[in-house]
Amino acid sequence: MPINTSGQLTDHFSIAEMTFSPTANEKGIDNSANASIQNNLIRTCQTLEQVRALLGSRSIRINSGYRCDALNRAVGGSTTSAHSFGLAADFVCPGFGSPLAICRKIAASDIMFDQLIWEGSWVHIGLATADAKPRRQVLTAHFSPGKSTTYTPGLPA
Template sequence: MTSIKHIQTQIGTTADGVWGDKSRQALKIVINGGKIITITKNISLNELLASNTAKKHNIDNTPNQTILQNLIDASVNLYQPVREILGVPMIISSGYRCPALNKAVGGSATSAHMSGFAIDFTAPKFGTPKLIVPHIVRKLKEKGIGFDQAIIEYPKSPRSWVHLGYKHPSGKQRGSSFVIG
């Protein structure tokens, strides 16, 4: 299973499981250098941290130890299983958002993105979010895989997306699905 030590090995720091300033700096350097840091077979730390808004506003979106562990847990226990359920690539448009980034994008003050527990994605090769959400909710429930939210965001827009939450920032997994917009 992926761990902080696994991430540290990939970025060339001491694999001691302590995610401090040296590990955070090394992560920034290797990601800026183009290295892909894998969490699972199909999910990378790069895509969970990427943000054009953060770049534009010079916002440091590097996770602390708790957030990194949340990103790993959510990827292993929900995002990778959803990727396997869909059978096609997921294009993650938003993953972790530090508070400054969340504010810059107009995110909710209680957003699970700030805890490392949510992603927004599309999977065009599978279909629209209106097709994706009911399918993944049914399959996740059949497999007994917990999740917090699967939301179809702005279904009338051609830029509609799926918001997938692993846990609420409180730690709850409500298993809810609905439409926003």
């Protein structure tokens, strides 16, 4: 598959929005996706299309999609982050409701994901690699200034 530098990955998600990063722009990091990453981004966007349909076809705003290694380091991402493989997206859907409401809706659905994380002001959805079984792991992130992010299983009541 040739590398797609512009255009759509799926009906509602583009390569530009899945690779855009203010941090990359600010630091001069090339966050282009190679063909292998683009194949993963297509899978991620296909899952986001399912999420969009689940949420009543409301617009989803991507906060973070693919992050090359340099960008992932710059934002303090995990070295094993699914973002680094084009297999994750952080997003919001204000037309549907809060990130917590979105997580609850996705967790109750049959959408196949590896990780679904309520990150407070956004939702993280990550996919398993093509050869792995999705865990459907649902987590809540906890942020503390100056400390590493911690995660607890499930969503708050």
